Amino acid sequence: MVEAAAEVPPGTFPSFVAEGTLLVRRGEHDKALPCFTNALLLRPGDRQCLVARSKCYLKLGDTENSLKDAEASLQNDKTFSKGLYQKAETLYTMGDFEFALVFYHRGYRLRPELQKFRLGIQKCQEAIVNSRPFLLIKAQQKLQIKLTKDQKRASKQERVRKPQTERQLLGELYADKAFLEKLLKDEDLMKSSTKQGIKVKDLVSGGITYLNTRTEFWQQQKPIYARVRERKLRQQRWIRDKKRKPDEVARYIAKSMEDIDMLLAGGSPEESLKKAEHVLKTIQGWSDEEVPNKNELVGNLHNCMGNAQMEMGHMDAALQSHQTDLELARQNNLPDAISRALDNIGRVYARIGKFQQAIDT
Template identity: 30%
Template sequence: MFEESCDDTPKCPFEVYKEEADKMNKMGEYMKAIEKYNIALEMRPEDEKCSVARGYCYLHIGDIEKCLIDAIQAFENNSTNTAAICLRAEALYRKGCFEDSLIYFYRGKKIRPDHKAFKIGIQQCEEAIENAVGKNANVKLLNSGDLTQYYENQKRKKVKKEKTVMRQSSARTTNEEKYTIDRKDGKTMKQMLGQLYEDMLFLDELSCTSKNNKNIKKMADNCLEYLDSRSLFWQEQEPMYSRRKKTIDPRSGEKKEISQEDCSKYVLKTMEEIDEFQVNGDHTKSLRLCKKLLNEIKQWNDSVVLNRHEIISNIHSFIGNSHFELGDYENALKSHQVDYEISKQNQIKETKSRAMDNLGRVYEKMKKYSEAVDISKIMNIVAVLRDLTSYIDKPKKCRWEQKIPLIESDIEAAWLYHEISRCYMQMGKINDCIDYAEKSIDASINAKDDVWKISATIILAQAHSHKKNYEKSLNTFNKAKEFAISLDDQNSLENIESAIINVKRKMDSENSYTSKPVSHTSESLKSFVEE
């Protein structure tokens, strides 16, 4: 988006590059985000947020060393920065340094006891350490002093030095020899990688057969190196013997069935994580976790998953919200439609109301005002899935009108009628706009909410202006002005006075005005009403 000059001098301020990098980060374009963060950090090397954000990008692409460098730099600048502590702990965990990672997770929890990432990190580190070394329940400490642990540590150091020497000598071999040595035990690699084992074989073959094409060979070798590093990490995190003992019955080879209680706890915990990702603006992670949870729920039996339909409905709502925030309105629309249909089929009142709100919000963002009001298109989608003929003869209804029976309070009615009125205004259906604006005013009066009363009154005045009923429009604007004065709302008052002047000008020139009718309110008032 931004081009750099030949002398690599940044043309834009720091904030521009950081904002562009944050946008790329949210979209999952981590390499492009890193490029922008690099430029931003050249301008402000001490910026902690920028270092942490770039560190997470490195973490996503698997470059743990560079991620750790950014985390250490941010931590040294501010040792109480919880984001830097969390990043450093995560990087150490991915590197296989579970004990060091656990230290930083505990340090972060001490600063922010309410942060769930630290609690989850502590649990993962403890599980990884337990899988690697086992429980110490059989260890007995004596008063006489046992130096066994000291001698064991000395042995480990000696073995580590020998391994380092061997590693340095083997590093001189070519890439082809290195991959052959690393993958001699195909059975272990297959158990470790699972479905990725087939991809590893393909990349290995591609690396050997693409000697003439250096670019392809380099890409294949980089992928193989990444798989090797991940295999080592997975082996340290959860050794093969631990996996077999924990998840598989050796005689049957079948996985153990999850209990109903464990399922409920897992689903609740995962949905809390998804919600936290969305609150923090990390919608890419939120989508990934939503899809993972959705696939797992589909594989479990109905006896294990309580309220299956409600959970799936909530997950699709989460997915739709994340797509909406990322600007992918088409996929957001699909997810909210699924949420609506599940809620409707299973008569879940709360989720159905939520899905209607979200659908209207997406259609409005896409500037498809007719779809926001017209339910026929959504009904046709449902008809393809179920029974087409049962919906064809039904009259068109407003989606938000369908929500009217679900209204539980006057304030909700005031808001809902206001939104319906505004959509009809955008569609040019002025009579319907006037009807719902008047209903919104009545509901706001009952709710004693002056803010919605002003908004609905302004829409009503606009509607009369569209119909060239300038006297009614002027009277209605004057009422809105009185409401604004009583609330001492100077911003609304200025916009209303501007609109009144505009209407008076139209009244004076009505006889000579013959062109096509346009909106008779100021742009500032339009933006005020839309807000």
């Protein structure tokens, strides 16, 4: 949590949030983390920002702070769906599947239309079932029960895995496995026994077996190749589904325009321009039936592009974008858009020193 005595950094809350959001999209969660922390210094307890920082902590493997922020986002509103989902995700990552299931269920009862809660419930139920063998193995180790023949056979099998994948799946436990495998090569130590008469080799082999089983479990839960394939299938379905639902289109447009404005306000005109160009290309590929106000929206996007280009100092490009906005506004008889475009064209002329043209506009 943020200390009250911390010095408030220079900047604004929206600018820190915009910068952090941009860094998250780039996968730079370590750099995004201080951005959200600075934003919380300016607006302590902002639940959206707490969830964003919690996600960063989780990506960086700091589940303790991730859970603290997720819980803090729920402090004043226990029905905050994003906070419930983030807490459930953190608990799931920590291996507390039963508790995670509780919060996935709470979120689903409040927002049954959100598929992520339903998927969370499903993966938690599967994890609880699949994790039972691990609990049995742990209990056997604590009770000092000898390994069964199947466990011995499994411990002797050579497992071919890429170290990078195994390290990613095991996390901090990867170092423990490497240590146990190193001990297994010490023949003198493996021949010895504990005071209770248990062979050290059996204990070490049991530990390796448990970690191998855990690796297989996590690989089943989140296999990398499956995520890539699933993403491709989603993209293919999206392309095939030419007739999109009106609420899906509306949500996409509203979210995209909000992102474009936030990036520009946050001092990232280049990213704002890229986002606007991408949305424009997407919208132009949709039918008028799917986007009833398509011409108005296209003009608005040219307006956003012009504003970003002007911030970047690309005056010729900005002038062209605003003139396109003006043409579309006149073609569709949109008085407010005409006024907006003329005002922006005048500002561009003023910036490049063509004051008479600015006055005429």
